[in-house]
Amino acid sequence: MSGAGLYRIGCKVDRLVFVTNGRIFPAHFFCSTVFHWMTWLKVVETTVSGLGYELVDCERSSGGLLRVYIDRFPDQAYDLPGDLVTVDDCEKVTRQLQYALETVDADYSRLEVSSPGVDRPLKTPAHFARFVGEEIAITLKVPFQGVKKYSGTLCAAQDADPAQVEAGQAWGLVLRSPDADKPLSKTAAKKLAKEQAKAGPDAVQGPVDQVLSFTLDEIREARLVPAVSFKGRSRRAASPAAGEVAVDEAQELGGQKK
Numbered sequence: 001m002s003g004a005g006l007y008r009i010g011c012k013v014d015r016l017v018f019v020t021n022g023r024i025f026p027a028h029f030f031c032s033t034v035f036h037w038m039t040w041l042k043v044v045e046t047t048v049s050g051l052g053y054e055l056v057d058c059e060r061s062s063g064g065l066l067r068v069y070i071d072r073f074p075d076q077a078y079d080l081p082g083d084l085v086t087v088d089d090c091e092k093v094t095r096q097l098q099y100a101l102e103t104v105d106a107d108y109s110r111l112e113v114s115s116p117g118v119d120r121p122l123k124t125p126a127h128f129a130r131f132v133g134e135e136i137a138i139t140l141k142v143p144f145q146g147v148k149k150y151s152g153t154l155c156a157a158q159d160a161d162p163a164q165v166e167a168g169q170a171w172g173l174v175l176r177s178p179d180a181d182k183p184l185s186k187t188a189a190k191k192l193a194k195e196q197a198k199a200g201p202d203a204v205q206g207p208v209d210q211v212l213s214f215t216l217d218e219i220r221e222a223r224l225v226p227a228v229s230f231k232g233r234s235r236r237a238a239s240p241a242a243g244e245v246a247v248d249e250a251q252e253l254g255g256q257k258k
Helices: 027-050 087-102 125-130 162-166 186-199
Strands: 005-009 015-020 023-026 053-060 065-072 110-114 135-144 147-156 170-175 210-215 219-224 227-229 232-234 253-256
Touching: 027 053, 027 065, 027 087, 065 087, 087 110, 135 210, 147 186, 147 210, 170 186
Parallel strands: 065 110
Antiparallel strands: 005 015, 015 023, 053 065, 110 253, 135 147, 135 219, 147 170, 170 210, 227 232
């Protein structure tokens, strides 16, 4: 029993146990822990979405720190205009989460709510659908042609299983070919990706440098590539409106459990 997992051990009555880090726990302990964690996740997701925000990610450390990353939805009205999460947004979500987590007796010592940052992760089919046409970087679980990390413009999948495309599990990445005389510009790549998404995977496509197809099961990580300008980093072309404070990874609002 060297690896973590569920095992059946022989004794007078067979029992299921969970083994991790060389320690043995009753199976009901493991199942109970997973059940409570899934309950917290559901409460967090329901609370965040109910306030009009997107739940990007949720992390819980062994020390009791609960981190929640939120983002704004495009074309939705908020107290302050702009695309980026503000301190007021984090305060609002923090207050509501503290009340909501008390209803399930969540065991945490500190709550932090923040923006996912300009290089926000993409984890769900909805995340990928939202950022079609944007430049992203992916890390594959298994190297393709000896390479694990690729970056390019997110687009609709090509020659993929229709069921996976329909479920949002298959996508494509428009790559810049190093052998091309004139590499595809970022603006042209974004325009091409949006046209492909609108036309669908069965439409006849124009010439492109190269498209890497992948499924969500094949990638270890996917993140937006921050856009850099002389005015500073930004995730999108629009800059924060006057009086708006953008919240990045280094700016977090912490909440202590009472």
